[in-house]
Amino acid sequence: MDEDSLIRLEQGSEEEVSKVLTQFNAKNAQVFNFPDIDKETKQQIVKVALAHLNDPTYQEAYVPFLETLRILSRDKAGLEALTTDELLKTMVKLAGLECFSHEEGEQGNGPSQQGNPQVVIEAQKCLCNLIFNSSSAQRICCNNGCVEGIVQRLKTYKDPELQHEIKFFDMRMLFLLTALCADIRPKLRTELHGLTYLIEVLDLCLKDSAEQGLPMSDADVDLCCEVLKILFNLTVSMDRFNIDEEEEAHCLRLVSLLHDLLVCKTVTPEKGEELVSHTVNLLTNMPRASYEELLTPINEGSSAAASGGAEDNKLEYDGNNVDAVVSLLQFLDRRLERQSHKNIKESLTPILHCMCEICRAKPVIRKFCRLKVLPYLKDEVKHLPGEGDTLRNKLCRLLTSPITEIKELAADFLFVLCKEKVGRMVKYTGYGNAAGLLANRGLMLGGRGSGEYSESSDSDTEEYSRLRDQVNPVTGRWEMPRPNPMEGMTEEQKEYEAVKLANLMEKLTRDGVIQPSRIGEDGRPQPIEHVLELTAGLEAAQGHNDDSDSD
Numbered sequence: 295m296d297e298d299s300l301i302r303l304e305q306g307s308e309e310e311v312s313k314v315l316t317q318f319n320a321k322n323a324q325v326f327n328f329p330d331i332d333k334e335t336k337q338q339i340v341k342v343a344l345a346h347l348n349d350p351t352y353q354e355a356y357v358p359f360l361e362t363l364r365i366l367s368r369d370k371a372g373l374e375a376l377t378t379d380e381l382l383k384t385m386v387k388l389a390g391l392e393c394f395s396h397e398e399g400e401q402g403n404g405p406s407q408q409g410n411p412q413v414v415i416e417a418q419k420c421l422c423n424l425i426f427n428s429s430s431a432q433r434i435c436c437n438n439g440c441v442e443g444i445v446q447r448l449k450t451y452k453d454p455e456l457q458h459e460i461k462f463f464d465m466r467m468l469f470l471l472t473a474l475c476a477d478i479r480p481k482l483r484t485e486l487h488g489l490t491y492l493i494e495v496l497d498l499c500l501k502d503s504a505e506q507g508l509p510m511s512d513a514d515v516d517l518c519c520e521v522l523k524i525l526f527n528l529t530v531s532m533d534r535f536n537i538d539e540e541e542e543a544h545c546l547r548l549v550s551l552l553h554d555l556l557v558c559k560t561v562t563p564e565k566g567e568e569l570v571s572h573t574v575n576l577l578t579n580m581p582r583a584s585y586e587e588l589l590t591p592i593n594e595g596s597s598a599a600a601s602g603g604a605e606d607n608k609l610e611y612d613g614n615n616v617d618a619v620v621s622l623l624q625f626l627d628r629r630l631e632r633q634s635h636k637n638i639k640e641s642l643t644p645i646l647h648c649m650c651e652i653c654r655a656k657p658v659i660r661k662f663c664r665l666k667v668l669p670y671l672k673d674e675v676k677h678l679p680g681e682g683d684t685l686r687n688k689l690c691r692l693l694t695s696p697i698t699e700i701k702e703l704a705a706d707f708l709f710v711l712c713k714e715k716v717g718r719m720v721k722y723t724g725y726g727n728a729a730g731l732l733a734n735r736g737l738m739l740g741g742r743g744s745g746e747y748s749e750s751s752d753s754d755t756e757e758y759s760r761l762r763d764q765v766n767p768v769t770g771r772w773e774m775p776r777p778n779p780m781e782g783m784t785e786e787q788k789e790y791e792a793v794k795l796a797n798l799m800e801k802l803t804r805d806g807v808i809q810p811s812r813i814g815e816d817g818r819p820q821p822i823e824h825v826l827e828l829t830a831g832l833e834a835a836q837g838h839n840d841d842s843d844s845d
Contacts, residue, residue: 295318295331295335295339299314299318300335300338300339300342302314303315303339303342304338304342308351308352308354308355311346311352311355311358312354312355312358315355315358315359315361315362316358318362318365319358319361319362319365322365323365325365325368326368326369327368327369327371328366328369328371329371331366331372332372333372333374333375336366336372336375336376337375339362339363339366339375340363340375340376340378340381343359343362343363343381344380344381344384346359347359347360347384347388348384353410353413356388356410356413356416357410357412357413357416360385360388360413360416360417360419360420361416363376363381363385363420364416364419364420364423367420367423367424367427368423368427370427370428373424373427373428374430376424376428377424377428377430377431377434379434379438382421382424382431382434382435382438383438385417385420385421385424386417386421386435386438386439386440386443388409388413388414388416388417389414389417389418389421389443390409390414390443390447390460391439391440391443391444391447391464392439392443393439393442393443393446411457411459411460414460415457415459415460415463418460418463418464418466418467419463421435421440421467422463422466422467422470425467425470425471425474426470426474429474432470432471432474432475433475435467435471436471436475436477436478440467440471441468441471441478441481441482441486442486444464444467444468445482445486445487445488445491447460447464448464448491448492448494448495449491451494451495451498452498458513458514458517461495461517462513462516462517462520465495465517465520465521465524466520468482468520468524469520469523469524469527472524472527472528473523473527476531479527479528479531482528483528488524488528489525489528489544489548490544492521492524492525492528493525493544493547493548493551495517495518495521496518496521496522496548496551496555497551499514499517499518500551500554500555500558502514503558509558509559509560509561510558510559510560510561510565510569511561512560512561512562512565515560515561515565515566515568515569516565518555518569518572519568519569519572522555522569522572522573522575522576523572523575525548525576526572526575526576526579529545529576529579529580530579532579534579534580534581534582535581537581542581542583542584545580545581545583545584546583546584546587548576548580548584549577549580549584549585549587549588550587552573552576552577552580552587552588552618553587553588553590553618555569555570555573556570556573556588556617556618556621556622557617557618557621567625567628570621570622570625571625571644574622574625574644574645574648575644577648577651577652578644578647578648578651582651582654582655583655585651585652585655585656585659586655586656588618588619588652588656588659589614589615589616589618589619589656589658589659590614590615591613591614591615592610592613592614592615611658611661611662611665612658612661612662614658616658616659616662619652619659619662619663620666622645622648622649622652623649623663623666623667623685625645626645626646626649626685627685627688629641629642629645630642630685630688630689630692631688638695638697638700639697639699639700642692642700642703642704643699643700643703646700646703646704646706646707647703649663649707650703650706650707650710653707653710653711654710660710660711660713663711664711664712666685667685667686667689667708667711668686668708668711668712668722669686670754670755670758671721671722671754671755671757671758672755672757672758673757674686675757675758675761675765675770675771675772676761676771676772677771678724678769678770678771679722679723679724679727679769679770679771680693680694680727686722689704689707689708690708690722690723690724690727692704693705693708693723693727693728693730693731694727701730702730702731702734705728705730705731706731708722708723709731716728716732716737719731719732720767720770721765721770722770723770724766724767724768724769724770724771725767725768725770726768726769726770727770732817733818733819734818735817736816736817736818737817809821810822
């Protein structure tokens with residue numbers, strides 16, 4: 295903005311001011327950096343803007359001025375000019391978030407009277423940019439009544455006259471503040487009862503969709519996603535294993551709504567995917583006791599519950615409607631299908647962690663997921679565990695991922711589905727794939743993990759039982775019997791080959807190519823100094839592996 299334009303802004307008529315601003319806004323609509331506009335020029339623009347925005351006679355210029363400030367707020371350079379207490383206070387007022395108090399420490403009747411919706415929305419957009427880009431703006435907005443104003447307006451979201459965009463940018467502001475200012479979270483949760491009001495927003499969106507008998511609109515999905523992100527910020531530091539009765543009640547109610555979000559229909563599949571993603575993120579913060587709300591009982595008189603493998607009604611299992619769990623499994627399958635090396639950790643970590651938690655918490659969910667992810671082996675045993683397009687195949691491929699967190703979460707999920715039994719884990723994944731998890735947990739001598747699971751009996755399929763003795767436990771695949779390579783050798787020849795192999799291993803060890811290990815008494819691999827140590831303790835008792843395969 296040149297000097298002539300600044301003079302016209304300061305001295306021109308309302309019409310001329312609007313013209314200058316409109317031209318600037320149109321020219322810079324897609325510009326995010328302004329190296330030609332120095333700090334002093336920004337201060338001049340802010341000074342003129344404040345004079346006009348606080349003058350009721352210039353209301354026609356409110357929107358153009360706010361658009362200009364929004365555009366300038368994209369650039370972090372020289373942002374100090376736009377993060378003054380006075381300007382932020384003015385924007386909070388124009389956004390309709392100014393709260394009046396009868397006396398110090400007492401909240402007034404609510405936000406100031408709503409004005410022109412366009413002005414409100416532009417002011418909200420400015421605040422969002424400033425909060426995102428400036429720590430000063432974050433600090434000021436946490437203490438100038440902005441948060442209180444948003445919470446007060448939350449109570450009016452049932453009003454059909456309140457525009458959807460205003461709700462959305464309220465939630466966007468609240469998300470930014472709770473994400474960037476952790477200090478505001480306790481106040482929002484407890485003093486302002488933020489959990490209660492935010493949960494009501496989710497409930498309102500679901501009810502509106504249900505009453506109309508239509509899929510949830512994209513606008514409502516966007517609003518729900520913002521609310522879910524705020525709720526994630528408010529619950530991320532919650533001690534899931536030590537919560538009071540009030541928090542437990544909130545979590546039960548919230549997970550009940552998350553169940554409804556998982557099964558609701560959306561206008562566009564992309565929005566549905568985004569909604570499930572944010573729902574999964576929030577589920578990972580919930581206490582395990584609340585996961586019971588992911589199941590809904592089948593009403594008496596309805597069709598009989600499926601046995602777990604029935605194809606005619608996949609949403610019923612053991613007297614429960616498991617449609618929300620099916621939605622989670624489908625989401626996991628889609629994420630596994632679309633994974634790329636660039637975003638694999640970000641896309642898979644939440645859903646894998648979520649599946650581990652809900653399967654540990656609810657035996658019914660674990661049993662159902664086990665039937666869907668690790669169905670009883672039949673002819674599949676003729677192929678490597680990682681070959682194919684089933685969920686089992688895709689998860690087994692993750693067991694050799696170079697990304698440690700993904701590898702460990704995938705292994706943990708499969709181990710939970712196997713009731714933390716080493717024998718069953720090896721059966722479905724192969725010892726080679728499972729070795730990392732078994733080594734980390736000290737289970738390489740067999741046994742089972744520390745989880746508490748009910749006992750069960752063996753129930754291998756006829757196909758698997760027929761091939762079982764020919765399954766290579768390392769690869770987890772059935773293999774044709776091979777001729778003995780030492781057949782026909784004399785004892786001297788066998789000893790010669792053994793010494794030759796030991797020498798080769800010793801050379802690889804000296805060169806640092808490999809580090810031979812043996813299994814210690816703690817079930818974990820222990821490095822050895824010489825390959826001959828591998829022969830020590832061969833007659834030690836081995837742990838008994840329970841290969842039972844029933845839930």
